[in-house]
Amino acid sequence: MKPLEVRNLTIQYLTYRGWVDVVSNVDLDIDDKTEILAVAGESGCGKTTLGLAIAGLLPPNARITSGYIKIYGKNTESSRVAVIFQDALTSLNPILTIGEQIAEIYVHHFSMTRSEALEEAKRKLSEVGLPDSYVNKYPHELSGGERQRALIAMAIALKPELIVADEPTTALDVTTQAKVLNMLRSIVKNQSIPMVYITHDLALVAHVADRVAIMYAGQVVEYRDKYSLFNKPLHPYTRALLDSLPRVDVEVRELLAIKGEPPLPGVFAKGCRFNPRCPQVFDKCLVEEPGLRAVDNGLVRCHLYA
Ligand SMILES: Nc1ncnc2c1ncn2[C@@H]1O[C@H](COP(=O)(O)OP(=O)(O)OP(=O)(O)O)[C@@H](O)[C@H]1O
Ligand code: SF4
Ligand SMILES: [Mg+2]
CATH class of the missing domain: 3.40.50.300 (P-loop containing nucleotide triphosphate hydrolases)
Incomplete structure (x- = not known):
């Protein structure tokens, strides 16, 4: 198909x-x-x-x-279908860390525990070329390119x-x-x-x-x-x-x-x-x-x- x-x-x-x-x-x-x-x-x-x-x-x-x-x-x-738009700042939640936002997807859509979800979030970040430590960063702490990478990590987390x-x-x-x-x-x-x-x-x-x-x-x-x-x-x-x-x-x-x-x-x-x-x-x-x-x-x- x-x-x-x-x-x-x-x-x-x-x-x-x-x-x-x-x-x-x-x-x-x-x-x-x-x-x-x-x-x-x-x-x-x-x-x-x-x-x-x-x-x-x-x-x-x-x-x-x-x-x-x-x-x-x-x-x-x-x-x-995952959508990635131009402006990552409006697509990311400013009051949650990058890790929390990706982890949320795993908790809600794939019924993982919070700690499993955070581990999975780190894996997704490495797939888009961001270090593990970025799970603790907020969107405003990232450069434009890094924010776009974080958004892509969220998009692919949805499988x-x-x-x-x-x-x-x-x-x-x-x-x-x-x-x-x-x-x-x-x-x-x-x-x-x-x-x-x-x-x-x-x-x-x-x-x-x-x-x-x-x-x-x-x-x-x-x-x-x-x-x-x-x-x-x-x-x-x-x-x-x-x-x-x-x-x-x-x-x-x-x-x-x-x-x-x-x-x-x-x-x-x-x-x-x-x-x-x-x-x-x-x-x-x-x-x-x-x-x-x-x-x-x-x-x-x-x-x-x-
Ligand atoms: N929600 C809407 N209601 C009414 N007209 C709209 C709406 N969204 C877009 N349009 C109009 O439809 C046409 C196509 O818009 P669309 O956003 O799909 O174009 P685009 O090719 O993506 O343009 P751009 O390169 O500027 O993003 C435009 O004339 C636009 O003004
Ligand atoms: S106007 Fe130009 S593009 Fe349109 S059919 Fe004629 S030659 Fe082709
Ligand atoms: Mg457009």
Whole structure:
């Protein structure tokens, strides 16, 4: 059974403009227990909404209007999905030590005694590269990177079937980001806990992911293995995202930002949703919405590949 199967998923939010689509007909898969699927795209494209849906944590003003999510064949309510958010300070309890917070999971979910649970907490801390003594520290005594590690220790203490990590390192400096991401990657590979890794930063995708889904305006526009995507991006939006990455081999570091703004939810262009910003737009793009088509071992949503 697949760790993750998302089919034809459409999610709407109730806003002052009524119910609007934020995620539209999304299909995604994780086939293997050691796979990291990155979901990447600009702010507002629906990444977090998709991640919350996979974790079964959509807010009350959201509704799923089509499709389904299966985790090892089960629905989200009967699955154990751990979520790691960007901001560890708000996810950790400031008045409990790190050890107490991890131990609590073992006491409540796995019926351990307090001393067994504390021993287990130390083991989890060492798995994320923190020393035993950190069981006695409070969240404010840790650096940003250490707090994120503590949060990851809590997430894996739950023995999740799947991890959703939503911009888990955005608040950290570049070197700390790389260390925390390497650690997350080795947890996925060594403990066989598959991960959906959400980010707006393609440089991090290159570092962490196995497969990549590029989202634009609520849709998956390109879905391929990492090496194919970075070697030969197919969708004009993916190309624009890659062109906008800072490059070390260019003398003057010009950020080729993508012109225009992403659309508001529900206010999408007719035809291809990317057409107002696409450098390769042609007549068909203005009238007909492209479907996801199989190209080069992956899927691409663009009329150029019809
Ligand atoms: N609870 C909510 N109610 C109504 N609209 C929401 C809610 N949460 C998010 N939205 C809107 O839905 C759209 C998608 O939001 P989402 O947070 O999923 O995007 P994102 O891709 O994670 O963006 P970012 O990179 O900024 O985190 C945005 O336009 C956002 O304003
Ligand atoms: S369908 Fe047309 S507008 Fe959309 S990405 Fe492809 S070429 Fe650009
Ligand atoms: Mg988000």
